[in-house]
Each structure stands twice: as C-alpha cells, then as structure tokens.
Amino acid sequence: MTAAFQALLLCTTAWGAQSGTIQTTDVFEVSGSGPLDSFGARVSPAGDVNQDGHADVMAASLAGALGTGSPTYVRVLSGRDGSVLHELRGQSSAETHFGAALDAAGDLDGDGFPDLLVGSPNPDPTAPIFGSVYAFSGADGSLIHRWVEAQINEDFGRAVSGVGDVNGDGRDDIVIGSPRAANSRGFARIYSGATGQPIRTYFGVGGERLGAAVSEFGDLDGDGVPDVLVGSPDGLLGSCPSCVRVFSGFDGAPLLTLTDGDPLSRLGAAVAPAGDFDGDGILDILAGAPDASILEPKDGAAYIFSGADGTVLRRWSDRAGLPLPSGFGSSIGSGGDIDGDGLPDFVVGAPTAKGAANGLARGALYGYSGFDGRRLFRITGAADRDGLGSGACIIGDANGDGFANFAAGASLASGTSLISGKVRVFRRVAANGGVLCLGQLNSSGVGSVLEAWSQSGYSAVANDVALEVTQLPPNVLGYFLVSPDFNIAAGVGGGVGTLCIASTNIGRYSASIGISSSSGELGFLLDNTSIPLPSAGGAGAVAAKPGETFNFQFWHRDAGPGGAPTSNLSGAVTITFL
Numbered sequence: 001m002t003a004a005f006q007a008l009l010l011c012t013t014a015w016g017a018q019s020g021t022i023q024t025t026d027v028f029e030v031s032g033s034g035p036l037d038s039f040g041a042r043v044s045p046a047g048d049v050n051q052d053g054h055a056d057v058m059a060a061s062l063a064g065a066l067g068t069g070s071p072t073y074v075r076v077l078s079g080r081d082g083s084v085l086h087e088l089r090g091q092s093s094a095e096t097h098f099g100a101a102l103d104a105a106g107d108l109d110g111d112g113f114p115d116l117l118v119g120s121p122n123p124d125p126t127a128p129i130f131g132s133v134y135a136f137s138g139a140d141g142s143l144i145h146r147w148v149e150a151q152i153n154e155d156f157g158r159a160v161s162g163v164g165d166v167n168g169d170g171r172d173d174i175v176i177g178s179p180r181a182a183n184s185r186g187f188a189r190i191y192s193g194a195t196g197q198p199i200r201t202y203f204g205v206g207g208e209r210l211g212a213a214v215s216e217f218g219d220l221d222g223d224g225v226p227d228v229l230v231g232s233p234d235g236l237l238g239s240c241p242s243c244v245r246v247f248s249g250f251d252g253a254p255l256l257t258l259t260d261g262d263p264l265s266r267l268g269a270a271v272a273p274a275g276d277f278d279g280d281g282i283l284d285i286l287a288g289a290p291d292a293s294i295l296e297p298k299d300g301a302a303y304i305f306s307g308a309d310g311t312v313l314r315r316w317s318d319r320a321g322l323p324l325p326s327g328f329g330s331s332i333g334s335g336g337d338i339d340g341d342g343l344p345d346f347v348v349g350a351p352t353a354k355g356a357a358n359g360l361a362r363g364a365l366y367g368y369s370g371f372d373g374r375r376l377f378r379i380t381g382a383a384d385r386d387g388l389g390s391g392a393c394i395i396g397d398a399n400g401d402g403f404a405n406f407a408a409g410a411s412l413a414s415g416t417s418l419i420s421g422k423v424r425v426f427r428r429v430a431a432n433g434g435v436l437c438l439g440q441l442n443s444s445g446v447g448s449v450l451e452a453w454s455q456s457g458y459s460a461v462a463n464d465v466a467l468e469v470t471q472l473p474p475n476v477l478g479y480f481l482v483s484p485d486f487n488i489a490a491g492v493g494g495g496v497g498t499l500c501i502a503s504t505n506i507g508r509y510s511a512s513i514g515i516s517s518s519s520g521e522l523g524f525l526l527d528n529t530s531i532p533l534p535s536a537g538g539a540g541a542v543a544a545k546p547g548e549t550f551n552f553q554f555w556h557r558d559a560g561p562g563g564a565p566t567s568n569l570s571g572a573v574t575i576t577f578l
Contacts (some may be wrong), residue, residue, distance in 0.1 A: 006380075008131070015517055022377055022428045023430075024377050024429060025127050025426065025429050025430040026424055027082075027405060028228060029425070030423050031151060031416040031420050031435070032420035032422065033418075034416075034417055034420060035417040035419060036420045037061040037063045037421050037430075037534060038298075038420075039059060039075075039422060039512045040059050040061075040390055040411045040421045040422055041062040041099070041100075041409055041411040041422075042046075042062070042099055042100065042101065042409065043057060043060075043101050043391035043407050044057070044058050044059075044078075044388070044490070045104050045335075045395040045396060046058040046076050046138065046395070047104045047114030047138065048114065049076055049085055049116070052467075053490070054185070054398050055397055055398045056077060057332055057395045057407045058104075059391065060072065060074045060098075060100070060391075061075075062099060062100065070093065071093050071098060072099050073087055073088065073089050073099070074087070074102065074118050076088070079398030079399070079425065080398060080399065081424070081482050086136070090120050092129070093530050095120045095129060095132070097120055098118065099118055099121050101118070101121070101159050102116075102117065103161045104116065104117070104162055104195065105117045105159050106172025107171070107172055108144055108171060108172055108174070110171060111139055113138040115135055115137055117135055117174060118136065119157035119158060119159065119160045121133065121155045122149075122152065124175060128152060129152070129158045129360055130149050131178070132147060132148045132397040133157040133176050133191070134146050135196075149178060149181070151181075153180060155181070155552045156178040156180070156181065157174065158178065158212055159177030159214040160214065161175050161214045161216050161232075162174055163249065164226035168225075169192070169194055170309070172189060173192055173193045173390065173574070174186070174191050174409060176189055176215045177208060177211025177212060177412045178211050179204075179212040181205060182204075183209045185203050185205060185208055185209075186203070186204040186209040186210035186212070186232065187203045187210060188214050188228065189201045191227070198482075200252050202252060205210075207236030207238070208239040208240045208243075208430040209235050209239075210230055210232045211230060212232065212234055212269065213230070213231030213234050213269060214228065214229065214231070215228050215272050218283045219249075219281070219283075220255055220301050221563040222309050225248070225249040225250040229245075229272070229287075230245050230271070231243075233266035240259075240333075240453060242263050242265045242266055242268060242289065243257055244256075244267060244271055247433070251294050256285075256312070258285060258305045258409025260301070260303060260312070263401035265289040265293070266290050266291040267289035268289075269290050269329065270287065271286070271287050271386065272286045272287075273285065273286065273334060275335075275343065277304050278313050278510045282304055282306070284304055284305060284307045284309040285305040285333055285433070286303070286329060286385045287302070287303050288329030288348065289302070290327050290328060290329040291319065291325070294317040295317060296327035299328065300325060300328030301315055301317045301329055302316050302317075302332055302346075302348045303315050308408070314373040316375075318350050318364070323414040325430050326353035327351045327352040327363075327524065328351070330350075330351060331408075332347065332348050333392045333394045334392035334394060335394050335396075336395070336406070336540040337370075337404050338394065338404050339428065340403055341369070341370075341371050343371050345370045345376065345394070346367070346393055346394075347365060348365070348366045349368065349388070349390065349391065350363060350364045350365075351388065351390040360383075360384035361381075361384070361387060362383065362384055362385070362387075363380070363390065364379065365389045365410075365426075367522050368381075375378050379426065382410070384441060385412040385413075385415070386410040387409075387411050388408075388409075388413075389408055390409040390410065390411040392406070393406065398425060399428075400500075401427065402486060403427065403428050403438065405425055406426050408423070408424055409423050410422050410423075432575065433454065433458060433572070433574075434573065436501075436574045437498065437500035437572050438468065438568060439497065439498075439568070439570045440569070442472070442473055443559040443568075444473045445470070446493065448570040449469065449571055450554050453467075458575050460543075460545055460577035465525075465528065466523060467552055468521065468522070469522050469523075469570050472554075472556055473558055474519065475516060475518060476515065476556050478515075478516065478555055478559050479508055479509050479514070480512065480552060480554050481499075481554070482506070482508075482532065482550055482552050483502075483503040483505060483551050484503070484505060484548070485506075485550055486574070487501070487502040488500055492569075494566070495558075495566050495567035495569070497570075499569055501551040501572055506530035506532065506533075506554075507541075528544040528577065529544075530543070531544055546577055546578055547576070548576070549575065550574075550577075551574045551575075552575070553569055553570055555567060555568075555575075
C-alpha cells in the first residue's frame with residue numbers, strides 16, 4: 001500500500017487473507033467420441049493455431065492401444081471454448097499408438113502458424129508396422145512431413161518435441177526419440193523442420209534405451225544454439241538406467257547426466273525445462289520418476305535439477321497417505337505462470353493416485369510454484385477410475401485473464417460413454433480480495449495493478465473496503481467499474497485493455513471519477529451500501545450482503561502509439577463479502 005493511500009484510509013488496513021495454495025476451476029472439459037476411446041491419454045500445448053489470441057491444446061485417444069479395434073486420433077481443441085479445430089489421424093488404422101507422443105513443433109513451414117507433432121511408435125515386435133512421426137500444419141491440419149523408422153520395433157516416435165532453430169536456417173526444428181533402436185542403445189535425432197532431413201543424432205550407451213522422453217531446453221552452454229533434454233527411464237542395469245541427459249544442440253556433446261541414485265525409479269519418463277529455478281542465471285531441468293520410492297514403494301517423484309552442476313534443487317512426491325503406487329511424475333508440464341508471480345510454474349500428473357480409501361484410481365494433478373516450489377493445488381479426478389493426470393501440461397493463456405491455463409487428461413473417465421476419456425482445461429481462481437486478471441501494458445510500459453484492502457476481512461457490515469490502483473500513467477482520468485460476473489472481453493470501446501468483468505450488469509462509479517497522481521496512483525473507499533448496478537433498477541445501487549461476490553476493475557484514459565488517445569483497464573480483483 002502506498003503512503004498516500006495509508007493517509008487516505010487514516011488507519012492501518014490488512015490485505016485480505018490468502019492461503020499458501022490457489023483455488024482452481026474448470027474452463028471446459030471435452031470427452032472422447034465413443035466407448036473405450038481413452039481420450040486424454042496424452043495432452044500437449046498446441047500454441048495458438050487459429051490465431052484468435054488464445055492458447056490451444058491437443059489431446060490423443062489411444063483406443064487402438066487398448067485393443068478395441070477402434071482407430072486412434074488426435075484432436076486440436078480451442079483453448080477458448082474446447083471446440084475441435086483439427087482432427088488428425090495416421091495413414092493406417094494399424095497405427096494403434098498414433099498419438100503416443102504430442103508436442104507443438106514451432107513453425108516448420110514458415111506460414112506464421114504453429115505446427116503440430118504426433119508420434120506413432122510401434123512397441124509390439126509381432127506387429128509388422130513401422131513406427132513413424134507426423135508433422136501437421138497448424139493452419140489447416142495438412143501433412144507437412146512424415147518420418148519413418150529404419151527397422152521395425154525401434155519404438156521410433158515414442159517421444160517428440162520441437163527444439164527451436166538448431167541449424168540456423170530460420171526455421172524451427174524437431175527431435176524424435178527411438179528408445180529401442182541400435183540394439184536398445186536408443187537414440188534421439190534432430191530433424192530439420194524445413195526439409196525433414198536429419199541434422200544430428202544422440203545415441204545411448206549399452207542398453208540405455210535413450211529417447212523415451214525428449215524436450216527442447218533452451219541454451220544451457222551459452223553458444224546461441226538450443227540444447228536438448230533426453231530421458232532414459234527404462235535402461236538396462238549396467239547402462240544408464242533411470243537417467244536424464246542434456247546434449248548440446250550445436251555439436252552433440254553431452255553437457256549433463258542426471259540421476260537420482262535409484263536405477264528402478266524410471267527417472268526421465270518425462271522431461272521439461274524448469275526455467276532458472278534457483279536464480280543463478282543458468283537454466284534448470286524438470287524430470288519425472290514415477291517409480292521412485294521416496295516415502296513408500298513407488299510413490300513417485302518429480303525433481304528439479306540444477307543446470308549448473310546437476311544437483312537436486314527440489315523434489316516432490318505423492319504424499320496423500322493413500323494406497324500406492326500413484327504414477328506421480330509420469331506426466332509433467334512447465335513454461336507458464338499460473339499464480340501470477342511472474343515466474344514459470346509446474347504441473348505433475350499422478351494418474352493412478354487413489355482418491356479415497358476404497359483404493360480406486362481417481363488420479364490427480366498437482367501444481368507447484370516456480371518461485372519457491374510450494375504446492376499450489378492438488379486436483380483429484382471427478383470419479384473413481386478417472387485416471388486424471390494421464391497427460392499434463394501448461395498451455396498458456398487460454399481464457400484471456402493474463403494467467404497461464406493448464407490441462408490434464410483423464411483417459412479412463414467415462415464421459416459420453418464407458419472409458420471415453422476426457423480432457424480438462426483449468427484456470428486459477430483468485431482468493432478473496434485477490435487478482436482476478438492482469439492489466440494490459442499501458443503507456444507507462446507496465447500494466448496497472450488494482451488491489452483491495454480490508455481490515456475486517458471483507459465484512460459486509462464493517463464497510464471498510466478500499467481499492468487502490470497503481471502503475472497508472474500519471475495524471476490520467478478514470479473511474480472504477482463493478483460487476484458480479486467474470487467474463488473476458490478485449491478491446492472494448494476501441495481501447496487496448498481487457499475487460500475482465502464484462503456483463504450486461506456492469507456498473508460505473510461515475511460520481512467518483514478521479515485523476516491519477518504524478519506517480520500513477522489512485523485510491524477509492526468503497527461504500528458497501530451503495531454498489532451501482534443496472535439490475536438495481538430505479539434504486540440505482542444495491543447493498544452488499546454476506547455471501548455475495550463483486551468484481552472490480554479500473555478504466556482510464558491512455559495514450560496509444562504515436563500519442564493517439566485511447567483507453568485501458570487495470571487488472572481486476574474479486575471480493576466475496578462475509
């Protein structure tokens with residue numbers, strides 16, 4: 001709280017109580033088409049394939065892998081409403097594992113749209129099917145490239161990832177894992193996104209089965225070329241079982257080898273970049289070990305390793321105290337800010353976690369802070385045997401509130417039919433008095449911030465709520481808005497801000513129009529007995545009652561490019577009166 005606003009309140013107020021975790025809610029869920037589809041067995045961010053400003057998500061059905069005879073498919077879903085943007089299929093109905101690996105590829109064909117990778121491995125040595133990987137256009141779903149393994153049963157396509165521009169040709173490239181190739185040494189191979197030709201191959205040693213998981217990583221060694229993460233969770237003893245390797249994207253040199261000391265933990269079943277978790281200026285690594293035994297046999301673990309020296313910076317495990325194993329760490333995701341602290345956070349799936357003492361696997365999805373590693377949330381499956389967490393990822397901002405959304409598959413859920421499976425996309429829910437959405441950048445170069453204060457904890461009777469907006473442009477006119485609804489609308493009235501409380505029942509505090517200070521601040525004392533809403537009719541305002549929720553935002557004048565007049569909006573806060 002600013003000193004000027006403290007003077008306005010003439011008392012010491014306290015920020016509304018917030019817990020150490022965040023609440024979440026579903027944005028939408030989408031079920032598979034038919035019985036035993038097992039939709040949601042894999043999920044991945046897709047980028048914004050339809051260019052509507054909302055991050056999209058892709059998910060796979062692995063019906064064929066269950067032996068149902070039904071064809072497998074991958075759907076690209078709109079992050080905004082869950083509608084199907086593309087449905088992708090392999091070239092043969094015999095490709096029963098089409099969709100076993102998914103990732104956003106970057107822009108392979110140079111059309112400005114993010115493209116899509118789908119792995120179709122063949123883990124069955126008796127099936128005469130060559131494993132393959134497809135690259136599809138994000139613009140229209142058409143095929144860009146298809147890569148096919150050299151020999152049957154190499155498990156080619158078990159893992160796929162976009163890696164950025166490795167060869168410097170201006171196009172994004174990709175990496176494919178083939179853990180049973182080369183007499184089970186396994187490999188991960190980088191291919192040109194422009195031509196489809198191989199660029200570089202990383203081989204495992206002995207029976208390592210390198211390549212069961214792959215991921216782009218960023219530039220660890222500072223040579224200007226993105227490097228690559230590769231997992232070996234299923235290596236034979238005597239090789240490098242349960243390990244993660246970091247390879248140079250420039251020359252293929254091994255940069256780091258990571259282990260957890262347990263050859264049976266399956267460390268490397270999932271790998272992802274962790275950003276700079278410890279703040280030393282060096283990128284760190286996130287890795288799952290679903291068979292790790294931490295507190296109980298096979299309770300599973302997820303680790304953050306230092307990119308500087310490979311030491312363990314953080315370890316999480318499934319500690320629900322329920323029958324195990326939980327599969328914790330079999331799916332992971334990173335790369336988006338869920339809690340609004342400006343740092344990338346993490347999600348971890350535990351698809352066989354037990355939701356109750358009956359021992360039935362509802363599954364669970366965990367979220368962890370990228371700031372200090374604390375747990376942000378634990379979401380359990382909606383019903384017994386849902387298998388929530390079969391896939392997990394952070395997809396970016398899908399609903400326009402400025403925070404990253406995250407997704408999870410529940411591949412055993414019975415949605416539209418038995419084990420049709422489902423995909424759920426979630427968003428954070430603000431704590432009482434907390435941030436509902438973030439403000440867009442204004443002419444001061446930052447987004448304006450709205451905060452709520454109440455010494456009583458938002459009592460409707462105490463009438464002591466104060467609002468303060470900061471980081472405004474100096475000396476601009478504006479006013480506060482109120483609505484009971486949370487809806488996103490961009491560019492309202494031709495302005496550049498995002499209205500997060502869009503509604504037909506939105507009110508304006510027109511009698512309290514103010515001008516920001518020279519330091520870009522403005523305060524307002526809320527009158528709980530007089531909240532202006534159109535629904536109040538002739539009365540013009542309503543009084544807040546215990547249990548009612550109102551959302552607040554600040555509209556203000558601003559200057560656009562070249563100084564042209566426009567308008568903008570602060571972030572929004574939500575208050576439930578007690």
